[in-house]
Amino acid sequence: MAAQKDFTVVIVGGGMCGLACATALLRAGVEAHVFESAPKFDEVGAGVGLGPNAVKALQGLGVLDDVLSRADPPKLSMRPYTFITGKGNHEHIFDYALSANEIGLSIYRPVFLDALVPKIDAKYTHFDKRAIQVARTPSGRHVVTFHDNTSVEADLVIGADGIKSITREFVAGPHPHNHLAYVNTDTYRGMHVVTYPIRGNELLNIGAAVSSSFTWSPPRKDTWVERSVPAKEMFDAYGDWGHDIKTILSHIKDPSRWCMHAVDPPLEHYVKDKVVLVGDAAHAMVPHLGAGVGQGFEDSYVLYRLLTHPETNSTNLSGVLRIYDTIRPPRASMVARESARMGRLYHGFGPGEGGNTIKQTQEQVAGIWEPVWYHDLEKEVSQHLNRFFAHGGKL
Ligand SMILES: Cc1cc2nc3c(=O)[nH]c(=O)nc-3n(C[C@H](O)[C@H](O)[C@H](O)COP(=O)(O)OP(=O)(O)OC[C@H]3O[C@@H](n4cnc5c(N)ncnc54)[C@H](O)[C@@H]3O)c2cc1C
Incomplete structure (x- = not known):
């Protein structure tokens, strides 16, 4: 499509958020180039x-049908928690109530990339x-300058470069730990224990x-993801847990250990000049509500609506x-914040003394x-856009 x-x-980073932005913007005729550090688009980890x-x-x-066509099963559904x-003996705590028409999706990360x-x-x-x-x-x-001494110039840079973002420094300023904290929590993948089916x-x-x-502590200096940790290490950590947990753990082949980090304290701004952060670059959060990439997709959607508005152009881009x-x-x-509250609950740390x-x-x-699930983002962005352009492109 000719540039509209x-x-x-320029989008720095081709993870799920960078690719969602790129696909939507290119379809709408916005010239958007993705620069990815890896030799190909790839996703580590299992499902989201x-x-x-x-x-x-x-x-x-405009990418839901593409994603759904690759999902297994290819339809929206939500399983009760x-x-x-x-x-x-695994006492029952709670069934989280879902309405009959709840829409959700569990998707294998590589499938998401294959779709887009x-x-x-x-x-x-690139x-x-x-x-x-x-x-x-x-x-x-x-x-944007790259490690191979090449560079690229653009009117707008979208930083979609994940938790260890380098674009974050431009937007939020220098910080001894790149605005990151270690949450003193490690996840064995591949302990609370969360399970859900993906790929059918x-x-x-x-x-x-x-x-x-x-x-929250300063970020770990050693590696954040340890591959092929001994299964004994994982079992020892769950030594006094119940039968079902041990059975589930026994099915993890070749476990890896992930040190959990988050952007902390939260950034007050995601924009400086014409550099914008999306996804984990802006707000990497603990995964206890399963909401991190959902927030990244909300970022991508809001940005897409703003950039593709018929009246948006280079003169009003900053506004x-x-x-x-x-x-x-x-x-x-x-x-x-709510994800961290859920994390503390899952791990038995709050709010009461002693669990x-x-x-x-x-x-x-x-x-x-x-x-998290029910917020009228479309209404919010439309109201802002209408007000902005009714005032001749001024806030
Ligand atoms: C254990 C766990 C479970 C989770 N479960 C869920 C869930 O169920 N639901 C949910 O919504 N979220 C979940 N999340 C969060 C979710 O994984 C992230 O929010 C999401 O992957 C972030 O996507 P992103 O595109 O912003 O960043 P990333 O996926 O990290 O992508 C960043 C991309 O940028 C590239 N890159 C990095 N640095 C540079 C650079 N300097 N230059 C160029 N390219 C660069 C990387 O190679 C990568 O391709 C979970 C997270 C964890 C840790």
């Missing part, structure tokens, strides 16, 4: 669960391009997290981006997903 806009976009808000964002981006205690990559013309994708710096040019554009019923996604305190910076940080920070009773846990969990 008088500005160009997407709630109704994430599904709606993908729909708004059941919470049980990990130790003893063929939709992007290869001339817009591999082995690890960004090392973003800077502003005297003319108000931005230049062929694969069971298992995330087993062990937490020493669920408090349009201020709308993004008004809408996104408060909401994603709320979801990150929770089952009743306290029920009270805390009740309704915890409602504000």
Whole structure:
């Protein structure tokens, strides 16, 4: 499609959020190039669960049908969540109530990429391009420099470069730990224990997290993902847990251990000049509500709506981006906060002294997903856009 806009976009990072942005923007005629540090698009990890808000964002981006066509089964559905205690005889805590028409999706990460990559013309994708710096040019554009001493200039840079983002430094300023914290919690993948089926019923996604305190410390200096850890290490961590947990763990072949990190404290701004953060670059959060990439898809959707509005052009781009910076940080920070609250609950650290009773846990969990899943993002972005352009492109 011929370029519909008088500005160009560079997307740093081709994970799920970068690719969702690229697919939607290119379809709408915005010239967007993806620069990925790896030699090809690839996803580590198994499945992700997407709630109704994430599904709606993908729909708004126009990519839901592409993703669904590769999903197994290829339809939206939501499985009820059941919470049980990990130790003893697995006492029932809570069934999270779902309405009959709830829309959600569990998808294997590589399948998500397989669905979107063929939709992007290869001339817009660039591999082995690890960004090392973003800077502003005297003319108000931005230049991204890569480790191989090449660089690219664009009117707008979207930082979709994940938790260890380098674009974050441009937006949020230098910080001794790149605005990251270690959550003193490690997940064995591949302990609470979360399981859900992906790829039909062929694969069971298992995330087993062990937490020493669920408090925030400086990031780990050693490796964050340890592959092929001895199974004994994992079993020792769950030595006193119940029968069902041990049975599930016994099916993890070749476990890997992930040290859990998050952006902390939350960023107040996701935009500086014409550099915008999306996904984990903006708000990597603990996974206990299964909401991280859903927030990234919301980012992508809001950005897509703003950039493809018929009246958006290079002269009002800064103002349009201020709308993004008004809408996104408060909401994603709320979801990150609630995810951490759920994490503390899962691991038995709060809110009561010495752990929770089952009743306290029920009270805390009740309704915890409602504000995440049910927010009228479309209404919010439309209201802002209408106000902005009714005032001649001023906030
Ligand atoms: C254990 C666990 C379970 C989770 N479960 C869920 C869930 O059920 N539901 C949910 O919504 N979320 C979940 N999440 C969160 C979700 O995985 C992330 O939010 C999501 O993967 C972030 O996507 P992203 O595209 O922002 O970043 P990433 O997936 O990290 O992609 C970043 C991309 O940028 C590239 N890159 C990095 N640095 C550079 C650079 N300097 N230059 C160029 N390219 C670069 C990387 O190679 C990568 O391709 C979970 C997370 C964890 C850890």
